[in-house]
Amino acid sequence: MADIKNRPLLEVRDLRIEFPTRRGTLVAVDGVSFDIAEGEVLGVVGESGAGKSLTGASIIGLLEPPGRIASGQVILNGRRIDNLPYEEMRHVRGHDIGMVFQDPLTSLNPLYSVGRQLIETIQTHSDLSDQAARKRAIELLGEVGIPSPKVRIDQYPHQFSGGMRQRVVIALALCVNPRLIIADEPTTALDVSIQAQIITLLKRLCSEHGAAVMLITHDMGVIAETANRVAVMYAGRLAEIGPVDEVIKRAKHPYTDGLMGSIPKLSGATERLVQIEGSMPRLTEIPNGCAFNPRCPKVFARCMDERPDLTHVGRSEVACWLYDQQMERTGSDG
Amino acid sequence: MADAARATQVTGLDNAAPHLRVRDLAKYFDVSPPFITRALQGSGRSTLRAVDGIDFQIETGKTFSLVGESGCGKSTVARLVVGLYTPTKGQVEFDGVDIAGLTTRRAMEPVRRRMQMIFQDPYASLNPRWRVADIVAEPIRTHGLIDDNRAVLRRVGELLEQVRLSPQDGEKFPHEFSGGQRQRISIARALASNPEFLVCDEPTSALDVSVQAQILNLMKDLQRELGLTYLFISHDLAVVYHISDYVGVMYLGRLVEWAPAEEVFHNPQHPYTRMLLDAIPDLEMSGRPRQAVAGEVPSPIHPPSGCHFHPRCPLANDRCRAEVPKALPRTGGQVACHAVEENRLPARVQP
Numbered sequence: 001m002a003d004i005k006n007r008p009l010l011e012v013r014d015l016r017i018e019f020p021t022r023r024g025t026l027v028a029v030d031g032v033s034f035d036i037a038e039g040e041v042l043g044v045v046g047e048s049g050a051g052k053s054l055t056g057a058s059i060i061g062l063l064e065p066p067g068r069i070a071s072g073q074v075i076l077n078g079r080r081i082d083n084l085p086y087e088e089m090r091h092v093r094g095h096d097i098g099m100v101f102q103d104p105l106t107s108l109n110p111l112y113s114v115g116r117q118l119i120e121t122i123q124t125h126s127d128l129s130d131q132a133a134r135k136r137a138i139e140l141l142g143e144v145g146i147p148s149p150k151v152r153i154d155q156y157p158h159q160f161s162g163g164m165r166q167r168v169v170i171a172l173a174l175c176v177n178p179r180l181i182i183a184d185e186p187t188t189a190l191d192v193s194i195q196a197q198i199i200t201l202l203k204r205l206c207s208e209h210g211a212a213v214m215l216i217t218h219d220m221g222v223i224a225e226t227a228n229r230v231a232v233m234y235a236g237r238l239a240e241i242g243p244v245d246e247v248i249k250r251a252k253h254p255y256t257d258g259l260m261g262s263i264p265k266l267s268g269a270t271e272r273l274v275q276i277e278g279s280m281p282r283l284t285e286i287p288n289g290c291a292f293n294p295r296c297p298k299v300f301a302r303c304m305d306e307r308p309d310l311t312h313v314g315r316s317e318v319a320c321w322l323y324d325q326q327m328e329r330t331g332s333d334g
Numbered sequence: 335m336a337d338a339a340r341a342t343q344v345t346g347l348d349n350a351a352p353h354l355r356v357r358d359l360a361k362y363f364d365v366s367p368p369f370i371t372r373a374l375q376g377s378g379r380s381t382l383r384a385v386d387g388i389d390f391q392i393e394t395g396k397t398f399s400l401v402g403e404s405g406c407g408k409s410t411v412a413r414l415v416v417g418l419y420t421p422t423k424g425q426v427e428f429d430g431v432d433i434a435g436l437t438t439r440r441a442m443e444p445v446r447r448r449m450q451m452i453f454q455d456p457y458a459s460l461n462p463r464w465r466v467a468d469i470v471a472e473p474i475r476t477h478g479l480i481d482d483n484r485a486v487l488r489r490v491g492e493l494l495e496q497v498r499l500s501p502q503d504g505e506k507f508p509h510e511f512s513g514g515q516r517q518r519i520s521i522a523r524a525l526a527s528n529p530e531f532l533v534c535d536e537p538t539s540a541l542d543v544s545v546q547a548q549i550l551n552l553m554k555d556l557q558r559e560l561g562l563t564y565l566f567i568s569h570d571l572a573v574v575y576h577i578s579d580y581v582g583v584m585y586l587g588r589l590v591e592w593a594p595a596e597e598v599f600h601n602p603q604h605p606y607t608r609m610l611l612d613a614i615p616d617l618e619m620s621g622r623p624r625q626a627v628a629g630e631v632p633s634p635i636h637p638p639s640g641c642h643f644h645p646r647c648p649l650a651n652d653r654c655r656a657e658v659p660k661a662l663p664r665t666g667g668q669v670a671c672h673a674v675e676e677n678r679l680p681a682r683v684q685p
Binding site: 047048161163164191192193194195196199218219220221222224225248258259261262263264265266271272273274275276277279280 | 403404512514515542543544545546547548550551554569570571572573575576577599609610611613614615617630631
């Protein structure tokens with residue numbers, strides 16, 4: 001295994017998540033592939049129902065039944081983890097992958113003190129004594145910026161504010177120094193000033209611990225600020241993936257382009273926002289060909305029946321026939 | 335009264351009569367523990383000053399937005415203005431009539447017709463057991479605007495078209511629509527009684543950005559077509575900048591600064607406004623370092639003394655800790671800050 005050094009930390013290959021229902025099988029995530037390198041922050045954006053949270057949950061093995069990984073692979077550090085037995089997956093979870101959930105109120109147990117939850121997590125994944133685990137928990141609370149951690153450790157979640165709770169949740173995810181952190185909308189429930197604090201904290205911790213982050217959010221601003229690369233999801237598929245400045249400043253996929261235009265901006269007054277007509281299709285009604293074709297302003301015949309794959313365009317990869325055509329044209333010109 | 339007169343003079347709004355004027359509006363909630371607990375613990379009553387004496391005015395056909403973090407009292411202001419809460423003190427003048435004093439349902443009814451509200455969550459604000467046509471027709475029937483049932487349905491069809499839905503959608507139930515479409519239904523219902531004034535409490539916060547853009551565009555179009563006046567409540571500064579003519583910034587129940595949108599966003603005076611603007615993620619990736627703000631919003635039950643913002647303010651001095659700042663005129667509006675008054679405000683680096 002000499003090539004492990006060159007391999008990305010996480011590889012997701014052709015992931016497909018299905019929900020069997022009485023009326024047939026719904027495909028919530030369809031053929032999604034991406035890598036995350038060590039120490040990298042990959043942003044995953046998309047609107048509600050795009051499948052971004054499901055992708056995150058399937059990596060850490062927390063897909064809720066009846067949802068299941070129908071095909072594809074999740075490879076962490078050269079080892080396939082999507083088919084591990086429960087106990088082994090439990091070890092991977094927390095030990096190799098940490099998770100930060102959206103709502104800091106529901107991801108902490110209100111009946112246990114913050115310290116007890118931290119110590120429990122630490123002791124599950126290491127054989128530290130009670131004393132040492134408590135010391136480590138206090139260190140962690142200090143590290144995530146909670147003032148007077150020695151007092152706060154014995155308090156209950158309701159005694160913390162929203163921002164402070166989210167810090168505790170991050171401390172929980174960091175307990176055992178995971179190599180990958182999946183942060184699912186970590187700042188969505190927070191006010192903008194607190195959001196800035198949490199983002200700064202996440203960035204600092206990742207560079208200090210050298211952990212890779214998969215940052216799932218619908219907020220392009222957060223991505224622009226935090227991520228190295230960004231993946232744009234639409235109706236369970238990847239529309240575009242590339243370096244963050246490339247995707248934000250030179251969006252290639254018509255969906256990404258529309259999405260960027262529809263965000264109100266603070267510079268330059270625009271009378272009207274760019275509007276993508278319609279809304280994302282329901283899982284039962286995903287059209288043939290490119291899933292975006294009913295809303296796409298640049299749609300043409302080929303989009304209606306053939307599904308585009310990701311192809312390299314500049315520094316990004318885009319799943320859109322527009323670019324395939326251009327390539328053919330430039331190819332024939334040259 | 336002298337203060338108010340000065341304010342109008344300074345802001346130059348006296349040529350247009352304000353559609354809505356709010357004077358020294360306040361709402362206190364009693365959040366005391368039950369009597370027994372108080373008696374046993376010897377503790378007194380406690381009040382939450384959700385809105386603590388705010389003044390602003392909105393001209394006809396304009397959009398005034400209130401922004402602030404959660405718990406600053408912006409939604410309470412919205413509810414006070416439409417009369418869902420009775421104010422503890424102060425006046426809400428709608429076309430020169432104080433509507434805060436109207437207590438009977440009868441007296442309130444004509445105002446209710448002219449003033450409607452759009453709520454944040456389109457999943458909770460529509461009755462799931464009613465057909466869309468009935469939901470939209472309810473204000474028409476309540477106010478007895480049209481008697482003939484056929485004419486009511488015709489009007490409902492018009493309203494649905496006005497919000498870019500099809501008249502046939504009236505036959506459906508709310509669950510058959512997406513979040514954005516539901517919000518359109520809420521808007522159609524709000525427009526049903528031909529109001530002049532709409533209070534919009536976070537109308538797009540529950541929506542995805544592409545749908546949010548549709549709703550914001552629709553709201554702007556309707557304002558132009560129908561000459562509507564909006565009071566817009568939001569925590570999203572970019573949305574507020576996009577839609578507003580005037581912006582008011584609230585912090586812990588007080589209005590710390592208000593001015594035309596351009597002024598607030600490009601020449602912010604109050605340190606809190608500056609802090610909020612610095613905290614917005616930088617989408618243009620200009621390399622502006624984002625300033626993480628220290629501290630959190632304190633509890634409104636025990637707010638800090640003097641200026642509520644002083645524990646988080648980099649410019650706070652002893653006066654800020656002791657004395658509540660008065661609203662002073664600033665370009666196009668007002669600002670309540672001792673540092674501004676004493677000229678201690680540093681120049682702001684433009685992002």
